[in-house]
Amino acid sequence: MINLAVSTALAAHPELAKFGQIKFDAPDAPRYALANGLVVYIVKDNTLPVVHFSAYIKAGSAYDPAAKIGLAQLTAPLLRDGGTAKYKAEDIDKTLEYLGATLDTGAYTEETQAEMTALRKDLDKALDIYADVLRNPAFEEEKVKIARDEVLELIRRRNDSPAKAAGREARRRFFGPANPYGWRNEEATINAITRADLAAFHAAHFRPNNMILAVSGDFTSDEEALAKIKEKFGDWQPAEVIKPAVPAPDHQGGRQIYLVDKDVAQASIVIVQKGVRRTDPANDAITVLSDILGGGFQSRLFAEVRTKRGLAYSVGSYGASLREGGFLITSCGTKNETYSQALSEMLKQLGLVGSAPVTPEELERSKGSTINPFVFKFSTPHKLAVERALEEYYGYEKGHLDNYVKAISAVDAAAAQAAGKLFDPSSAVIYVIGNSKKFDRPLSEFGPVTELKED
Amino acid sequence: MKSMALIPLLLLCCAPLYAADGKPADELPPGAARETDAKYPPVISYTLKNGLKLLILEKKFVPTVSFSMTFKVGNVDCPSGKTGLAHVFEHMAFKGTKVMNTKDYPKEKALLDQIETAGKNLIAEESLGAKADPQKVKDLKQKLSDLEKAADAYSVNAEFVSTLEKLGANGLNAYTSVDETVYHMSMPADRLEAWMILESDRFKNPVLREFYKERSVIMEERRMGEANPGNVLFENLSATAFSAHPYMNPIVGWMDDLKKLSRTDAEEFYATYYVPNNATLAVVGDVKPAEVIRLAEKYFAGWQSKPLPSMSYTAEPEQKSEKRVNVFFNAKPSFYMGFHNPGDDHADAPALIMLSEVLSNGKTGRFYRNLVEGKQLALGAGTHHALPGNRYPSLFLVAGTPKAPHTNEELEAGIWEEIEAVKKAPPTPWELEKILNNYEVEMIRGLESNMDLAKGLASNDRIKGDWKYNWRLLEDLKKVKPEDVSAAAAKYLKRSNYTIITMTQPAPETAAAGKGADKK
Numbered sequence: 001m002i003n004l005a006v007s008t009a010l011a012a013h014p015e016l017a018k019f020g021q022i023k024f025d026a027p028d029a030p031r032y033a034l035a036n037g038l039v040v041y042i043v044k045d046n047t048l049p050v051v052h053f054s055a056y057i058k059a060g061s062a063y064d065p066a067a068k069i070g071l072a073q074l075t076a077p078l079l080r081d082g083g084t085a086k087y088k089a090e091d092i093d094k095t096l097e098y099l100g101a102t103l104d105t106g107a108y109t110e111e112t113q114a115e116m117t118a119l120r121k122d123l124d125k126a127l128d129i130y131a132d133v134l135r136n137p138a139f140e141e142e143k144v145k146i147a148r149d150e151v152l153e154l155i156r157r158r159n160d161s162p163a164k165a166a167g168r169e170a171r172r173r174f175f176g177p178a179n180p181y182g183w184r185n186e187e188a189t190i191n192a193i194t195r196a197d198l199a200a201f202h203a204a205h206f207r208p209n210n211m212i213l214a215v216s217g218d219f220t221s222d223e224e225a226l227a228k229i230k231e232k233f234g235d236w237q238p239a240e241v242i243k244p245a246v247p248a249p250d251h252q253g254g255r256q257i258y259l260v261d262k263d264v265a266q267a268s269i270v271i272v273q274k275g276v277r278r279t280d281p282a283n284d285a286i287t288v289l290s291d292i293l294g295g296g297f298q299s300r301l302f303a304e305v306r307t308k309r310g311l312a313y314s315v316g317s318y319g320a321s322l323r324e325g326g327f328l329i330t331s332c333g334t335k336n337e338t339y340s341q342a343l344s345e346m347l348k349q350l351g352l353v354g355s356a357p358v359t360p361e362e363l364e365r366s367k368g369s370t371i372n373p374f375v376f377k378f379s380t381p382h383k384l385a386v387e388r389a390l391e392e393y394y395g396y397e398k399g400h401l402d403n404y405v406k407a408i409s410a411v412d413a414a415a416a417q418a419a420g421k422l423f424d425p426s427s428a429v430i431y432v433i434g435n436s437k438k439f440d441r442p443l444s445e446f447g448p449v450t451e452l453k454e455d
Numbered sequence: 456m457k458s459m460a461l462i463p464l465l466l467l468c469c470a471p472l473y474a475a476d477g478k479p480a481d482e483l484p485p486g487a488a489r490e491t492d493a494k495y496p497p498v499i500s501y502t503l504k505n506g507l508k509l510l511i512l513e514k515k516f517v518p519t520v521s522f523s524m525t526f527k528v529g530n531v532d533c534p535s536g537k538t539g540l541a542h543v544f545e546h547m548a549f550k551g552t553k554v555m556n557t558k559d560y561p562k563e564k565a566l567l568d569q570i571e572t573a574g575k576n577l578i579a580e581e582s583l584g585a586k587a588d589p590q591k592v593k594d595l596k597q598k599l600s601d602l603e604k605a606a607d608a609y610s611v612n613a614e615f616v617s618t619l620e621k622l623g624a625n626g627l628n629a630y631t632s633v634d635e636t637v638y639h640m641s642m643p644a645d646r647l648e649a650w651m652i653l654e655s656d657r658f659k660n661p662v663l664r665e666f667y668k669e670r671s672v673i674m675e676e677r678r679m680g681e682a683n684p685g686n687v688l689f690e691n692l693s694a695t696a697f698s699a700h701p702y703m704n705p706i707v708g709w710m711d712d713l714k715k716l717s718r719t720d721a722e723e724f725y726a727t728y729y730v731p732n733n734a735t736l737a738v739v740g741d742v743k744p745a746e747v748i749r750l751a752e753k754y755f756a757g758w759q760s761k762p763l764p765s766m767s768y769t770a771e772p773e774q775k776s777e778k779r780v781n782v783f784f785n786a787k788p789s790f791y792m793g794f795h796n797p798g799d800d801h802a803d804a805p806a807l808i809m810l811s812e813v814l815s816n817g818k819t820g821r822f823y824r825n826l827v828e829g830k831q832l833a834l835g836a837g838t839h840h841a842l843p844g845n846r847y848p849s850l851f852l853v854a855g856t857p858k859a860p861h862t863n864e865e866l867e868a869g870i871w872e873e874i875e876a877v878k879k880a881p882p883t884p885w886e887l888e889k890i891l892n893n894y895e896v897e898m899i900r901g902l903e904s905n906m907d908l909a910k911g912l913a914s915n916d917r918i919k920g921d922w923k924y925n926w927r928l929l930e931d932l933k934k935v936k937p938e939d940v941s942a943a944a945a946k947y948l949k950r951s952n953y954t955i956i957t958m959t960q961p962a963p964e965t966a967a968a969g970k971g972a973d974k975k
Contacts, residue, residue: 009618012554013652022623022643027517045516048899081818093818098889100896119896146828153834153858160684160786263785265681296620297549298613307612310671313679333679365617372623375643378517380903 021368024375026401029214029388032226036238037209041389042225043216045381051123051217052382053116053130056393059205060110062180062322063244068193070185074147075198076107079114082143082198084129085136089143092129101126103133109181110323111393112205120218123228131232134206139198151190158184159454162433163314163333165260166268169452170431173258174272174327176250181322209238214389216382246324249274253427255447260433260454267339267434268331271346273423275319275326278394283321284407285419290319291366292416293353293423294330298365300349305332311342323395328423336438343430343446350428353420358413366416371405482745489744495923496902498912499744501751505760506732509751510912510922511744514905518644519625520740521905524654525913528728529634530706531846532766537720539673539708542631544721544729546669548638549616549629552660555653556614560662563609566602567664571718573599574667578715599667610664619653622646626906633702633844635918641906644741648750655754658729666718674714677707684786688854688956693843695780696793696850696954700771702843732760737913737922739905771795771848778954783961788863790957792870793850794947796841799919804840805931806943807851811840812890813882813940814853814873819889821873832861832869846918850954851947863957878945881937894929901925 009016029041061072080103083089096103101118103126114134118126159165168184175182213233219225251274276282294301294317305315317330330350334342378384391401432443433454443449483489487501499511533540553560577595580587619627619640627640642650680686690705697703708716736755738747774795797803815822815838822836834856842852857866901907915924 009555009614012552012614013656015652016618016622016649019622019646019649022645024518024643047516048902050899050903097817097819098885098892100893117900119899146831149831149858150834156859157787157834162682163679266675266678268682297616298620303612306672307665307668308607310668311675313672313676333682334675335678365621368621368623369617372621372643373625375517375519375623376625376641379519379641379905380516382903384517 022372022375024405026374026387026404027378027384029385030222031388031392032222034208034230034234036234036236037207038211038213038229038233038236039389039392040213040215040226040229041385042219042222043381043385044219044222044225045216046218049120049218051118051120051126051219052215052385053114053127054214054382054386054389055114055134055211056214056389057112057114057134057206057211058110058241058243058393059112059201059210060108061183062109062246063205064180064183066180067189068197069180069183069189070151071193071197071201072107072112073185074151074190074193075201076105076112078139078143078147078198079105079112079133079137079202081147082137082139084132084138086132087129089138089140092133095125096129099126103130105133127228127232135233135236137199137202139195141195144195144198148190148193151185152187155185155187155190162262162264162266163268163331165454166270166431166433167329167331169258169260170270170272170329170429171327173256173431174249174251174429178247179249180246181249181325181327205241207239207241208233208236210241212389212393214382214385216380216385249325249327251427251429255426255428255430257430257443257447257449258432259436259443259449259451261436261451262433262454263435264336264433266333267336267432267439268333269339269343269346269434270431271330271350271425272429272431273328273330273350273427275321275328275422277325278321278323279396280321280326282419283319285411285415286319286422287370288363288366288408288411289353289358289416289419290317290328291370292358292362293317293349293420295366296369300352301330301332301346304349305334305342305345309341309345311338311345315342315346336435337440339432339434339439340441340443340445343432347425347428347446350423350425353423354417355420356417358416358420360413363411363413363416367408367411370408374405377401484745484748487744487748495926496908498922499748500922501748503731503752503756505756505758506730507751507755507758508735508916509748510735510737510916511742511747512737512739512908512912513742513744514739514908515741518741519641519905520644520647520650520738520742521641521909522639522650522654523737523906523909523913524638524658524734525737525910525917526636526729526734527634527766527846527917528636528733529632529844529846530704530708531633531701531768531844532728533701533704533708533724536712537716538704538712539706540716540720540724541636542706542708543670543673543713543716544724545629545631545636545638546673547663547666547721548657548661550662550664550669551610551615552656552662554660555618555656556611556664557662558609558611560609563606563664564662566606566609567662567718570599570602570606570667573602575717575719578717582715603665603668606664615653615657619650622649631706633706634846635914637910637914639906639910641740647738647742647747651750651754655758658734659758661725661729663718663721663725666721670713670716673707674710677705677710677713680705680707684784684789684958687782687784688789688791688958689843691780691782691956692791692793692850692852692954695778695956696774696795697771699769700847701768702771702847702849706843726761727764730761730763731755731758733763733917735913735917737909737916739909739912766846768847774952774954777950779957780955781957781959784958785960786958787859788957788959789854789856790863790867790955792853792855792867793842793954794853794949794952796848796851796947798848799841799845801848803943803946805928805935806939807840807947808928809882809887809890809932809935810877810940810943810948811838811851812893813877813886814838816890816893821877822870825873826866826869830869832857832866834858836866836870863959867955867957874944874948878941878948881941884937887935887937887940891929891933894932898925898929
């Protein structure tokens with residue numbers, strides 16, 4: 001048990017002594033499973049005349065074929081924008097927009113999400129469209145062209161923001177060409193996608209047994225909500241879904257440095273390192289440690305690079321965990337003339353987390369600021385439904401959310417420091433977009449540099 | 456589609472959103488008023504003797520509470536030559552007080568005073584420009600740096616923020632606009648008093664330590680914007696469309712002004728505008744209103760009120776010619792158009808809002824239907840009826856991003872065709888009904904998040920003078936007739952009231968310097 005009283009501030013404000021650790025248990029959300037495998041979490045809440053639906057389908061860009069990168073990302077918006085068996089695209093737009101209902105679909109690395117919100121009085125109309133969008137997309141020819149052209153235009157524009165480009169390219173270099181976690185859309189792979197590919201991708205992945213639904217809002221009862229969901233989704237046939245394997249990241253060790261030499265107002269520095277998969281038990285310690293390293297105002301990176309040296313506005317680090325592996329990203333935007341000071345300090349701090357002890361103050365601060373705001377994961381009925389749905393969707397053990405506070409509490413200084421070894425700066429991919437003519441020191445002082453052309 | 460009655464707000468036919476605490480309203484102290492009209496949430500208003508306005512809404516789900524402390528001071532209020540000062544102060548408001556972030560304030564203060572002298576000397580020397588003595592500048596920088604290191608020995612890094620986060624703060628941040636500065640966070644509900652303790656100390660006794668280092672951080676924030684195409688377009692649009700009104704200035708400040716700002720400037724700004732009679736505090740969540748008022752009295756009553764300066768600035772003269780600027784920037788083409796609007800208080804404002812929505816609301820909006828689909832000229836095109844602000848007349852903004860091979864010129868022409876079409880033929884009743892329906896749904900959805908509610912209540916109260924502004928506006932929007940929209944388009948979206956900033960890539964010869972793609 002640790003003391004979460006706000007000790008450092010007590011001399012200033014003794015009245016704060018009474019605030020200890022928050023006692024808050026994660027609320028539950030009822031879970032239902034249809035015969036076809038569709039799992040639904042429902043949180044009935046009658047405070048506002050609104051209903052929310054969020055579907056998470058295991059159909060992310062990680063499942064794109066290598067020759068058709070962008071398939072998931074092109075499929076997702078067309079579920080809605082391409083019309084369905086029952087509704088023409090134009091009718092979907094007109095009906096939903098007139099009612100003030102929203103239906104948005106998008107693909108991420110590991111899932112496609114479909115979000116729908118409507119007034120309670122319009123539930124039947126909106127739900128009928130939502131179900132048809134998920135089940136029977138028509139991929140109208142003209143709409144496919146517009147969606148494809150949009151993705152192609154975004155490819156042309158992908159280097160307009162150097163900070164975004166540096167993050168994407170660093171990740172791409174880290175994972176390498178064989179690993180879909182690092183892929184980006186290319187003109188050729190987008191043009192290779194046919195309408196038949198979209199339909200096939202949908203047929204292969206969009207199945208009731210391959211998704212989870214989080215539902216909340218103004219239902220008279222769970223039974224009412226469930227009956228409506230069964231009516232729209234109950235006769236959807238399940239099928240075996242084959243997940244392509246995701247190979248290990250390309251980058252196994254050793255420092256790699258990349259430079260894009262470009263006349264920019266501010267240099268962007270991104271460092272990528274190996275992390276762990278989502279369900280790895282080390283994640284609790286990593287959560288605490290990455291917060292100490294780069295999680296906010298008090299973190300070491302923020303304090304050293306920003307507060308003490310004034311070298312950056314934006315500096316920090318975070319860990320991202322996916323099904324088959326994770327990565328840690330440390331990034332910073334700093335003027336070209338001082339980039340080496342910022343990079344040196346970033347590398348120094350990355351080295352220190354694995355070698356220098358975590359102080360009791362750091363541990364206490366990090367755990368307090370992780371545990372005490374836990375309640376905000378559940379701050380609306382829909383967030384509660386979604387948290388519970390994602391707990392299952394991401395393959396966590398039952399009780400993951402219920403035990404979260406205990407698990408974070410149990411992280412001690414030794415465990416946090418051990419997690420810090422992952423941040424070993426000698427095995428980092430370092431990606432810099434900046435104007436080397438203005439650099440205070442050559443980038444090659446940090447190791448051999450591969451110069452790249454922006455593309 | 457048949458015309459449909461507007462969706463009623465429906466709040467009455469649902470279970471209560473707002474917890475009834477079972478106590479009669481008269482348990483509130485004298486001066487507190489609970490809104491009783493069922494059209495509105497039952498917000499409790501209360502004003503402290505020093506002028507600090509409280510708006511409280513009890514709302515329960517899980518035990519959390521959200522706070523928005525909104526000051527009517529923004530970039531528009533910065534003195535001439537000190538653009539960015541409002542935003543600089545916002546950063547400094549995270550640096551602690553006489554008791555927070557310090558180990559020994561009296562000793563620290565002596566050093567802070569020396570730092571300020573050194574900082575001012577450096578500013579004075581650097582302001583000489585070409586005549587500045589390089590050795591003197593170097594020595595002064597060294598002196599400043601040495602003193603800063605000495606002062607660091609007495610400071611506790613990020614103690615104020617760290618304390619709040621350890622207590623469970625969520626979404627702790629602040630923002631500065633041209634019109635206002637907003638400090639916001641949510642907390643677990645039982646931290647109400649902790650918030651009062653820490654925030655009252657913050658606004659009553661701020662110590663602007665680490666000023667010159669934070670100024671460097673803000674210069675990096677400015678550079679981050681200089682690397683962002685949208686930001687560059689907007690900065691150019693404001694600076695071009697306005698010739699006299701301070702809405703012409705970027706919120707982050709001009710670099711040259713930032714270099715000359717001193718801690719003394721920020722302290723004077725604080726003393727002028729950070730007074731309780733210039734602030735509204737909204738508290739939304741699982742709290743007892745009477746308790747909020749009791750604690751606010753306990754912790755904020757000692758904050759001294761003070762008369763505010765005039766907030767009347769040079770009015771923008773009528774624009775009489777088209778203004779057209781092309782910015783060279785290493786990004787794909789895009790543009791912003793701006794038309795001076797008459798301000799949100801003007802009778803034409805509701806029609807301009809409807810016009811903005813007719814053009815760009817959703818996939819059935821005209822820009823999407825005709826320019827993204829239809830002619831397929833655009834990746835996207837959008838509008839906003841009033842940017843950068845609402846306290847004074849501002850700009851009706853149109854943003855366009857062409858889709859290759861189409862150009863800025865083609866999309867600009869396409870947008871003008873849409874504008875001329877609205878002038879000639881009023882929008883259909885369906886278009887206006889759709890917009891009103893969307894507005895009403897947004898009003899309902901706006902009640903879902905404690906934080907959004909707190910921000911909306913405080914900002915509308917302080918800037919618009921009425922926390923019920925959104926509801927009032929809805930009534931005004933319902934009165935807009937299709938022909939009013941056409942009339943507004945004809946009156947404001949015209950060439951003599953028009954500024955356009957286009958962005959194109961520099962010609963190859965100017966791009967060659969430092970462009971990686973061109974050398975190897």
